Amino acid sequence: MKQLNKKDWSSEILAGIIGYLTTVYIVAVNSSILAEAGIDREQAMIATILASFVGSVLIGLWAKVPIVIIPGMGVNVLFTFSIVQQYNFTYEEGLGIVVVSSIIFLLTAFTPIGEKFKIAVPDSLKHGITIGLGLFLVLIGLENGGLIVSGEYSIITLGDFASPTVLVSLLSLIIGIVLFVKNVPANFLLTMIIGTWLASMFGILDQEKGSSLSLDGWSSLWVMPDFSHIGSIFFWIAVLPLSIVLIFESMGLIHGQLSMINKSDSYKSANRSSALSALLSGFFGTSPTIPAAESAAVIASKGSTGIASIVTGILFLTTFLFIPYISLIPTSAISPILIIVGVLMMQNIKHIQIDDLTEAFPTFLIMFMIPFTYSIADGMAFGFIAYPIIKIVTRQKEKLSPLLILISSLFLIEFIIKALM
Numbered sequence: 001m002k003q004l005n006k007k008d009w010s011s012e013i014l015a016g017i018i019g020y021l022t023t024v025y026i027v028a029v030n031s032s033i034l035a036e037a038g039i040d041r042e043q044a045m046i047a048t049i050l051a052s053f054v055g056s057v058l059i060g061l062w063a064k065v066p067i068v069i070i071p072g073m074g075v076n077v078l079f080t081f082s083i084v085q086q087y088n089f090t091y092e093e094g095l096g097i098v099v100v101s102s103i104i105f106l107l108t109a110f111t112p113i114g115e116k117f118k119i120a121v122p123d124s125l126k127h128g129i130t131i132g133l134g135l136f137l138v139l140i141g142l143e144n145g146g147l148i149v150s151g152e153y154s155i156i157t158l159g160d161f162a163s164p165t166v167l168v169s170l171l172s173l174i175i176g177i178v179l180f181v182k183n184v185p186a187n188f189l190l191t192m193i194i195g196t197w198l199a200s201m202f203g204i205l206d207q208e209k210g211s212s213l214s215l216d217g218w219s220s221l222w223v224m225p226d227f228s229h230i231g232s233i234f235f236w237i238a239v240l241p242l243s244i245v246l247i248f249e250s251m252g253l254i255h256g257q258l259s260m261i262n263k264s265d266s267y268k269s270a271n272r273s274s275a276l277s278a279l280l281s282g283f284f285g286t287s288p289t290i291p292a293a294e295s296a297a298v299i300a301s302k303g304s305t306g307i308a309s310i311v312t313g314i315l316f317l318t319t320f321l322f323i324p325y326i327s328l329i330p331t332s333a334i335s336p337i338l339i340i341v342g343v344l345m346m347q348n349i350k351h352i353q354i355d356d357l358t359e360a361f362p363t364f365l366i367m368f369m370i371p372f373t374y375s376i377a378d379g380m381a382f383g384f385i386a387y388p389i390i391k392i393v394t395r396q397k398e399k400l401s402p403l404l405i406l407i408s409s410l411f412l413i414e415f416i417i418k419a420l421m
Contacts, residue, residue, distance in 0.1 A: 016311025195333025
């Protein structure tokens with residue numbers, strides 16, 4: 001790490017504080033999503049804090065770059081709804097899948113396989129996954145906020161706008177959007193605070209929820225991963241999409257963030273730090289961590305070394321003091337953040353090659369089928385299966401690599417197994 005003067009230290013510490021303020025929302029949001037998978041929300045908060053602390057400090061010490069590591073939005077949705085709920089795994093069994101997927105991620109980070117993987121999978125499919133995850137987050141946010149509900153004559157319809165919960169969700173969403181577009185510091189944190197206050201004003205805040213907490217999660221802190229189903233085909237079917245998402249999200253985020261500070265030579269160490277952090281997440285009891293998109297705010301705040309990441313990680317530990325208060329935050333204050341993050345992930349739509357339908361069609365299949373099937377794994381499968389078929393029919397076999405064909409075949413086998421069972 002370069003020799004820093006007093007001014008540099010001040011800049012790094014300030015950047016680290018900003019990194020914390022812009023990412024601390026993940027403690028409330030991630031625990032809310034993981035609670036749907038069957039873990040106590042308080043315990044999920046503890047796991048999220050520890051994973052964020054270790055991941056951020058690790059990448060700061062090892063890669064010496066100002067990147068914050070937190071449980072990934074979209075990845076937590078994949079874990080909860082596609083792995084645990086869709087395949088009926090327990091939370092512990094889901095963590096076993098996290099560990100195995102992270103080991104695969106580690107292998108790609110420490111060997112040339114990672115570069116081959118990057119080349120093998122077309123950019124159009126990568127963009128489709130990110131956009132699809134974004135649409136899925138928007139759908140979950142709208143649903144959790146009561147803005148959409150199951151319809152009597154349609155699959156979904158508008159919620160009851162006379163409901164206090166819906167009104168709070170809508171007002172919080174408007175406030176969240178305004179704070180974000182005006183680039184107000186800690187906008188997500190402020191959105192949750194204001195949303196919680198609105199819930200209190202409308203009389204829908206469960207105040208007993210926070211006052212009764214006593215950090216009982218410490219007594220059962222280590223939720224050990226369960227590998228008892230490792231011989232099951234469905235275990236590996238669940239491992240495949242999680243591994244792909246981890247590899248490409250980390251790859252894309254790190255590359256983009258390092259290019260902002262001209263430190264592309266730190267890519268390998270940063271990617272390896274990210275992979276190791278994801279692996280440790282499974283033992284802490286949370287869905288995998290990835291580099292936070294909000295790391296751009298750290299860099300914009302003049303953070304240029306790992307000190308900023310270390311400061312952010314250490315500050316995450318202070319969040320333990322606020323767990324009883326974080327537990328008070330209602331879903332109506334969390335759902336706007338899911339919606340806004342989802343919309344941000346959908347920005348990749350600008351990269352779709354609309355003029356080449358052999359690329360665009362599989363991308364559209366992924367991005368639409370993820371929310372429509374309520375399954376990230378199934379949505380990915382549609383696009384990955386369609387891509388080689390379209391390329392073969394249009395005589396573009398040279399665009400297909402053996403690795404891509406293997407992945408597509410595995411997704412096809414998954415559908416065949418589901419049809420036969």
